[in-house]
Each structure stands twice: as structure tokens, then as C-alpha cells.
Amino acid sequence: MRVWLGWLALVFVLSVGFAQQRTLTVSGFGLNQNLIDKNITRPFEARCNCKIVWEVGNNADRLAKLAARKDNPNVDVALLGDYFAQLAANQGLLERLDTSKLSNLNELYEFAKNPLGGNLAVAFTIYAISIAYRTDKITIPITSWRDLWRPELKGRIALPNITTTQGPPVVWLVNRAFGGTDTDVNPGFERLSALKANVVTYYNQSAQLAGLFAQEEVWAAPVGRFAWGNLLATGKPLAWARPSEGQAGVSNVAVLVKGSRNQELAYQFIDFIISREVQTAQANDLVDSPVNRNVRVAADKAAQLTYGLQQIASLRIVDPDYIVKVRDAWIQRWNREVAR
Amino acid sequence: MLSQSPARLAAWILLSPALLFVAVFFLPPVIALLLESFHVGQTYGLQNYLTFFADDFNREVYWRTLWISLLVTLVSALVCYPAAYAVLKINPRWRGLIIGLIILPLMTSPVARTYTWLVVLGREGIVNKSLVETGLLQEPLRILFTEWAVFIGLLQLMMPLMLLSLVSAMENLPKDVVPAARSLGASEGQVFWRVILPLTREGLVVGGTLVFTGCVTAYVTPALLGGPRVTMLATLLYQKAGVTVDYAAAAVISAVMLLTTLLVNFLLRGRAVKTARAA
Amino acid sequence: MRESRFPIVMLGMALLFLVGPFVVVFISAFSGDRTLAFPPSSFSLQWFAKVLTVEAFQASFVTSMWLGVLSTLLALLMGIPVAYALARYQVPGAEVIRVILTSPLILPALVVGLALLRYFVLIGNNSISFGLLIGHTALLLPYAVRVVSASLANLSRDIEDAAHSLGANRLQTFFRVVLPNIRGGVAAAGVLAFITSFNQVPVSLFLTGPGVSTLPIQMLLYMEYTYDPTIAALSTLLILFSILFVLLTERLLGISKYV
Numbered sequence: 033m034r035v036w037l038g039w040l041a042l043v044f045v046l047s048v049g050f051a052q053q054r055t056l057t058v059s060g061f062g063l064n065q066n067l068i069d070k071n072i073t074r075p076f077e078a079r080c081n082c083k084i085v086w087e088v089g090n091n092a093d094r095l096a097k098l099a100a101r102k103d104n105p106n107v108d109v110a111l112l113g114d115y116f117a118q119l120a121a122n123q124g125l126l127e128r129l130d131t132s133k134l135s136n137l138n139e140l141y142e143f144a145k146n147p148l149g150g151n152l153a154v155a156f157t158i159y160a161i162s163i164a165y166r167t168d169k170i171t172i173p174i175t176s177w178r179d180l181w182r183p184e185l186k187g188r189i190a191l192p193n194i195t196t197t198q199g200p201p202v203v204w205l206v207n208r209a210f211g212g213t214d215t216d217v218n219p220g221f222e223r224l225s226a227l228k229a230n231v232v233t234y235y236n237q238s239a240q241l242a243g244l245f246a247q248e249e250v251w252a253a254p255v256g257r258f259a260w261g262n263l264l265a266t267g268k269p270l271a272w273a274r275p276s277e278g279q280a281g282v283s284n285v286a287v288l289v290k291g292s293r294n295q296e297l298a299y300q301f302i303d304f305i306i307s308r309e310v311q312t313a314q315a316n317d318l319v320d321s322p323v324n325r326n327v328r329v330a331a332d333k334a335a336q337l338t339y340g341l342q343q344i345a346s347l348r349i350v351d352p353d354y355i356v357k358v359r360d361a362w363i364q365r366w367n368r369e370v371a372r
Numbered sequence: 373m374l375s376q377s378p379a380r381l382a383a384w385i386l387l388s389p390a391l392l393f394v395a396v397f398f399l400p401p402v403i404a405l406l407l408e409s410f411h412v413g414q415t416y417g418l419q420n421y422l423t424f425f426a427d428d429f430n431r432e433v434y435w436r437t438l439w440i441s442l443l444v445t446l447v448s449a450l451v452c453y454p455a456a457y458a459v460l461k462i463n464p465r466w467r468g469l470i471i472g473l474i475i476l477p478l479m480t481s482p483v484a485r486t487y488t489w490l491v492v493l494g495r496e497g498i499v500n501k502s503l504v505e506t507g508l509l510q511e512p513l514r515i516l517f518t519e520w521a522v523f524i525g526l527l528q529l530m531m532p533l534m535l536l537s538l539v540s541a542m543e544n545l546p547k548d549v550v551p552a553a554r555s556l557g558a559s560e561g562q563v564f565w566r567v568i569l570p571l572t573r574e575g576l577v578v579g580g581t582l583v584f585t586g587c588v589t590a591y592v593t594p595a596l597l598g599g600p601r602v603t604m605l606a607t608l609l610y611q612k613a614g615v616t617v618d619y620a621a622a623a624v625i626s627a628v629m630l631l632t633t634l635l636v637n638f639l640l641r642g643r644a645v646k647t648a649r650a651a
Numbered sequence: 652m653r654e655s656r657f658p659i660v661m662l663g664m665a666l667l668f669l670v671g672p673f674v675v676v677f678i679s680a681f682s683g684d685r686t687l688a689f690p691p692s693s694f695s696l697q698w699f700a701k702v703l704t705v706e707a708f709q710a711s712f713v714t715s716m717w718l719g720v721l722s723t724l725l726a727l728l729m730g731i732p733v734a735y736a737l738a739r740y741q742v743p744g745a746e747v748i749r750v751i752l753t754s755p756l757i758l759p760a761l762v763v764g765l766a767l768l769r770y771f772v773l774i775g776n777n778s779i780s781f782g783l784l785i786g787h788t789a790l791l792l793p794y795a796v797r798v799v800s801a802s803l804a805n806l807s808r809d810i811e812d813a814a815h816s817l818g819a820n821r822l823q824t825f826f827r828v829v830l831p832n833i834r835g836g837v838a839a840a841g842v843l844a845f846i847t848s849f850n851q852v853p854v855s856l857f858l859t860g861p862g863v864s865t866l867p868i869q870m871l872l873y874m875e876y877t878y879d880p881t882i883a884a885l886s887t888l889l890i891l892f893s894i895l896f897v898l899l900t901e902r903l904l905g906i907s908k909y910v
Binding site for chain 2: 655657658659660661662664665666668669670671672673675676679689690728729730732733735736737740741742748751752754755757758759760761762763765766767769770771775785788789792796821846849850851852853856857866867870871874882883885886889890893894897
Binding site for chain 1: 427428429432490494495496497512514516517599600601611613614615616617
């Protein structure tokens with residue numbers, strides 16, 4: 033009997049001990065999670081003697097969850113696309129960052145230090161959005177966004193759904209390519225609506241694209257550069273288009289959730305993911321393109337990333353405030369005119 | 373026999389945990405959600421419903437959900453009636469195995485079941501491969517991400533329910549009914565239409581209800597096999613509640629879904645059960 | 652008169668349609684290729700190994716297990732008394748009670764999940780795990796009542812009356828006479844309930860949070876990110892697990908007559 037009690041007590045003590053280990057909850061994208069665990073989660077857990085719990089999903093789902101739990105947040109740090117973070121800020125979900133606690137901040141490119149203003153976010157990566165396509169099926173290279181309307185591509189392309197991060201930037205670029213402006217988006221929507229016959233599906237997760245390419249459902253699709261590693265892994269011959277109208281650019285930022293009870297750890301985490309070591313590792317694994325200027329990668333890797341100030345400067349970055357303003361209207365128009 | 377009062381008390385004691393559980397933990401949230409659909413600003417009204425159905429995208433989604441569900445119900449009834457008949461005529465030794473095979477899909481998650489169609493229906497999937505290789509098609513068909521893919525997925529998901537209902541109903545047929553009809557000169561067709569069908573009507577209704585309501589509320593299959601272009605009621609609900617955070621619309625969709633399933637349940641089953649009970 | 656072949660052909664086709672895809676999954680699970688392609692060009696056990704390494708699966712498997720066990724226990728604890736009361740007593744409003752208790756089955760599970768999330772978890776400030784437990788238990792309760800009722804119906808009252816006349820009170824009669832005789836029904840109800848909970852998707856869809864998620868939901872999420880036969884391997888394992896579980900309880904308790 034006493035032996036039982038002893039074991040019980042031991043188990044109890046141990047479990048209480050474990051329960052008291054600090055936990056940091058991070059909301060993230062989930063793409064390449066195994067690489068993220070290798071480069072970020074495990075090294076950080078070792079360093080801080082804490083545990084990271086991830087909540088993964090696409091931007092829209094996670095933002096909805098943050099909003100739903102506004103009064104009782106269960107997430108400490110969120111990694112979001114820039115305009116999604118702006119949406120979160122507008123809803124009062126974020127805590128202003130104390131930049132003195134981020135020792136690596138000065139190593140970042142200027143635009144990454146305070147991308148939304150008010151020190152609400154820090155960018156940890158930036159990526160280009162362009163068209164990935166099969167070079168064996170599409171022998172004439174794609175050199176313009178208008179090429180998606182080629183008749184040979186009937187039933188062979190996928191577009192990002194309007195609720196994904198790539199959605200609005202693609203609409204914006206297409207609109208510009210057909211002569212529209214920031215205030216007149218009719219050209220863009222009309223052309224996208226006319227594209228229906230070419231579209232197989234509107235993907236909600238860029239990871240779905242790898243499957244669509246692998247299964248021969250799709251020959252071309254606009255996508256973010258962060259998915260390039262995944263797409264190459266399908267083994268299909270692919271190329272990254274350099275359209276004359278330009279490639280869009282979106283940065284992913286880290287934000288501190290208001291009401292987080294783990295601010296110490298949160299700051300350490302954000303500082304960690306913008307550090308040179310982590311940014312280099314992520315770049316080498318083709319997970320995220322670096323925004324830390326001290327990162328050096330080999331030329332062949334750099335060619336697969338959005339690397340270096342020159343490339344970054346060439347991107348057409350849509351103002352997050354603009355997207356926040358037009359998003360609801362665009363979602364309505366999209367559902368009504370395009371995704372039917 | 374025990375006297376009435378202590379028996380009554382005992383019965384209520386036995387019933388109370390379950391009743392309390394449902395009444396306290398389960399029903400209030402659901403009722404609150406349904407009430408929310410009538411909540412317009414500070415007052416109550418039907419405004420949310422009007423707004424919802426005024427949008428033709430929403431109407432399209434609802435209509436699509438209804439007709440696909442109806443089609444699945446019809447096709448499964450057409451296939452399962454003869455199939456159920458066959459199950460009963462099969463050597464009893466094999467019957468257990470067959471029933472096991474039919475129950476097997478019900479024991480797996482809809483995720484696993486739907487996943488298989490991603491492989492089978494893709495452009496490089498077996499269906500297309502065999503059609504192309506045998507020369508029946510020039511180019512592979514686009515099946516995935518269309519209403520047909522959702523139809524096929526739902527049909528596979530729901531068929532066991534229909535099959536089991538019909539088998540169960542047919543098992544309860546008096547043994548000599550069919551041979552009697554035959555000996556009176558009825559053909560196979562007449563036996564079916566005028567003997568079997570009327571007598572197993574309740575099984576058909578039960579199965580049909582299960583299949584129809586199952587399709588109306590299905591999420592996984594439309595989400596995976598249909599994509600955003602084939603939005604159905606359940607995927608629309610998820611979008612409204614989990615993505616665009618439009619709780620008014622989500623509440624309306626929930627109420628619509630509930631009303632649709634309740635209507636089917638009580639209209640059809642209520643009547644069938646009443647006639648069976650009266651019999 | 653010649654028997655038509657039509658019924659048996661339809662049965663064959665139906666079975667092919669129902670079981671065929673499982674065969675596909677089963678074969679894909681052993682694929683030696685890097686991505687999902689059918690038929691596979693080579694065979695290997697790599698995907699089974701991979702399943703065991705995915706952390707999300709491990710954590711959610713544990714969640715699904717405790718959720719299944721706990722909700723099954725709760726459903727049985729509440730359901731057996733209900734079945735007994737409805738079978739042995741004249742309860743006024745028995746029909747209404749039956750309707751209330753079966754309501755979880757009639758309500759769309761997706762709506763249940765959303766309602767619990769909105770009002771129970773977010774507004775009521777309860778944990779997601781608690782919400783999951785409520786949702787699953789509510790869904791299992793009707794099954795428990797139905798199956799146990801069926802086996803109670805087969806148990807003649809005489810045995811209880813006999814025990815009574817020998818001096819046993821109600822409680823003793825229940826635990827020493829009734830329960831052992833409906834053991835098979837209870838086990839059947841338990842198995843059915845557990846498997847239903849384990850494979851549940853719609854209720855669990857909304858009720859996920861960081862660190863709390865069920866296995867089917869994680870499978871769904873995984874499928875959206877990765878395109879390889881890992882899910883095929885996991886599905887195969889789960890199907891085998893379900894079959895084994897059912898067979899085992901069938902062997903031990905002989906439950907097939909109650910389903």
C-alpha cells in the first residue's frame with residue numbers, strides 16, 4: 033500500500049513540475065512546420081527551458097481566432113501577413129512592442145524594423161508573389177500576368193482564394209496589368225471573372241498547390257516564393273515567372289498579442305527569429321527569405337529566395353492600409369463575380 | 373409490484389443526470405445560437421434572414437446543397453434496394469462478412485474516406501488513367517473540385533446508412549410474403565413494386581432521412597473534394613464563423629441547417645413512425 | 652421462375668464502391684514513392700514510420716483517446732440509468748424525454764460545435780477541452796441509451812422480481828442481477844460510443860485550440876499542408892485499430908447481437 037502511495041506521490045510531483053514549465057503559445061502558418069521545429073522550436077526550447085505550443089492555420093482562420101478570444105487570449109506571439117497584422121491592430125488585438133527588448137532589431141533592413149508604424153510589428157521575412165509554372169507543359173515562357181488568360185491554359189491554373197494572403201495582392205497586380213487603378217478595380221475583377229474557364233480551383237492554403245501540381249491538376253498558379261521549396265519537391269519541372277508588370281511583395285510580421293501573460297518569453301522568441309542564425313538556417317532550408325542584413329547564403333540558394341535589398345526593392349508592395357480598406361468589398365465582389 | 377410514488381421518484385432520480393446534462397450544458401448554447409440569428413441590433417427580427425437570402429451567392433449555396441443531397445439520396449435508394457434484397461438472399465454464412473464490409477466505412481473518420489477520392493478522382497487518378505488508356509477518353513476529365521466529385525464522395529459516405537436501413541427493414545418482412553406473391557404469378561418487378569416496397573417503406577424513410585440530413589450537414593467532403601467553387605452549406609458556415617467572423621450569418625446558416633434537417637426528420641419520420649406504431 | 656441477377660450485381664457494385672477506395676488507401680500506405688501517386692511504383696514502410704514522428708498526430712492521438720474514454724464513460728454513466736428508467740418505469744412524458752435526449756443526434760454536429768464554441772467556451776469562459784467533452788458526451792448519450800435499451804428489452808422482468816422476492820433491494824438487484832445480464836449491451840454501447848467519438852469531425856472542427864485538437868482534425872489540417880501518403884498510412888492504422896477493437900470486444904463479450 034505504501035509503495036503505491038509513494039509512486040502516486042512521485043507521479044503527482046513530477047506532473048505538477050511539468051505543468052509548471054513555462055509555455056509560450058505561438059500562432060503560425062504551419063507550412064514546413066518540421067523545418068520550423070528544427071530551426072526554431074527545438075533550439076528555442078533548449079535555450080529558454082520552456083515549451084512552445086503552436087497554433088497553425090492560414091492567416092484568415094488565425095486572425096478570426098485571435099479576434100474571438102480578445103478578452104481572454106490564449107496566444108502570446110502571432111506570425112501574420114502584414115495586412116492581416118494591420119487588421120489585428122485595427123481591432124485592438126496587439127500590444128505595442130518595446131524595441132529595446134529586441135537586441136537583433138538593428139540587424140534588419142530598414143523596412144522590416146517597423147513595417148506597420150507605431151512599433152506594432154517586426155517583419156521576419158518578405159516574399160515575392162509571382163507565377164509558378166510547368167516548363168514542360170508551357171513551352172512559351174510566361175512573361176506577363178496577362179499570360180494566365182492564354183487559351184491553352186484552360187482548366188489548368190489555380191488562383192489564390194481572396195481570403196489568403198496572396199489573394200488581394202494578386203487582384204491588385206492583375207488590375208494594374210489590365211489598366212485599372214487603386215480606385216478603379218473593375219478591370220481586375222472583370223478579367224478575373226472571365227478567367228473562370230481556366231481555373232481549376234481557388235486554393236486556400238499554398239500547400240495545397242504542391243498537391244495540385246503533383247497530381248497534374250494544375251500547370252500554373254500565382255503563389256508566394258515561400259512555397260517554392262515545396263513546389264520543387266514535387267519533382268516537376270517548374271519555373272518562376274518574372275512578369276513585366278512586376279512581382280508583388282508581402283512581408284510576414286511577428287506581433288505581440290495584447291493580454292499575453294508571457295511577455296518575457298514572447299520578446300525572447302521574436303528576438304530569436306530575427307537573429308542571424310535563425311534567419312540563415314531558414315533561408316538555407318528555403319523556408320523564409322531573410323530580412324536580416326547579416327545573413328549570407330550561397331548563390332544557388334539565393335536564386336530560389338527573395339534575397340537582397342535589390343530584389344526586395346523591385347517588388348511591388350501593396351500598402352497594408354489600402355488592403356485593409358478594400359478587403360471586405362473585394363471579398364464580396366470575389367464571391368459574387370469570380371469564385372462561382 | 374411497487375407502489376407508484378417511490379417508483380416515480382426512483383425513475384426521476386435515474387433520469388435526472390442525463391436530463392440535467394442536456395438541459396444545462398448542451399441545449400442552452402444551441403438555443404442561444406439560434407436566438408442570435410434573430411438578433412438585429414438591439415431588437416429581434418428577421419432582418420438577418422432577409423439579408424442572407426437576398427445575396428444570390430448564399431441562395432446558390434443553399435440550392436446546391438439541397439439538390440446534391442437529394443440526388444445522393446435518390447441514387448443511394450436506387451442502388452441499395454436491390455443490393456439489400458441481395459444481402460437477404462445470400463448464404464447466411466457470408467452475410468456477416470458482407471454486413472461487416474458495409475459497416476466498415478462507418479467506423480472510419482470521414483477524413484480518411486474522403487482522402488481516398490483525392491487520389492482516385494484526380495487527373496492522374498485511376499479513374500482517368502483507365503478511361504484514357506482504354507481509349508474511351510482523349511484527355512483526362514476534370515472531376516476534382518466539381519459538384520460531381522462532391523456527389524461521389526457523399527454517396528460513398530452515406531450509402532452504408534441507406535443499405536443498413538433497408539436490410540434491417542427487409543429482414544423484418546414476413547418470410548413467406550415474397551414466395552406467396554410469386555406463387556400467385558407475380559413477376560420480379562411486381563413483387564418489388566407492390567409487395568416489398570410498400571412493406572419496407574419505413575426503412576426507406578429512415579435511410580433517406582439519415583442520408584439527406586447527413587449530406588446537408590456534411591463538411592469534410594465538400595471542403596476537400598469541392599473547394600471554394602463548390603461551396604455548400606457546411607463549408608459556408610465554416611467560412612462565416614471561422615474566417616470572415618460574420619456571426620449573424622453563421623447563426624442564420626445554423627438555423628437554416630437545423631430547420632431543414634428538422635423538417636425532413638419530423639415530416640417524414642414522424643408520419644412513418646406513427647403509421648408503424650398504429651399498425 | 653428464373654431469379655434475376657440484378658440484385659446481386661448491384662450489391663457487388665455497391666460493395667466495390669464502398670470498399671474499393673479503402674483498398675486504394677491501403678495500397679498507397681505502403682508506397683515507396685516520395686509523393687502520392689497510385690499505383691505506387693515501389694513499396695516501403697516509410698510512411699508508417701513517418702506517422703509516428705509527426706508531433707501533431709501524437710498529441711492529438713492522446714487527446715482523442717482520453718476524450719473518447721471519458722465521454723464514453725460519462726455517456727454510459729448517464730445513459731444506463733435512463734435506459735433502465737424508461738424500460739422499467741411508467742414515466743410521464745417519456746416521449747418528450749426521448750426527444751430531448753436524442754436531440755444531439757438530430758442537430759447538425761457542426762452547429763453544435765459552433766454553439767459550444769461561441770457560448771460555452773468564449774462567452775462562458777470555459778476551456779476548449781471542456782467544450783469538447785460536452786459536445787462528444789452529448790453526441791454519444793443517445794447511442795448509449797438506445798443500445799442499452801435494446802438489451803434491457805431482452806431481459807425479462809421475472810429475474811428481477813425473483814431477486815426481489817428473495818429479499819434484495821432495488822440497488823442490489825440492479826448491480827448484481829441486471830447489470831451482469833446486460834453486460835453485452837453495455838459493452839456494445841461503449842464500443843460504438845468510443846469509435847463514434849474517436850472519428851468525430853464536425854463537433855471538433857470548431858473546438859480546437861493551441862495544444863487541443865483531435866486526431867481527425869489534425870489529419871485534415873495535415874492534408875492541407877502535405878501531399879504524401881502519410882495520411883494513407885495513418886488512415887490504414889486507424890482502420891486496423893477500429894477493426895481490432897471491435898473484434899476484440901466481440902470475442903470477449905459477444906456483442907454482435909446488440910448492434
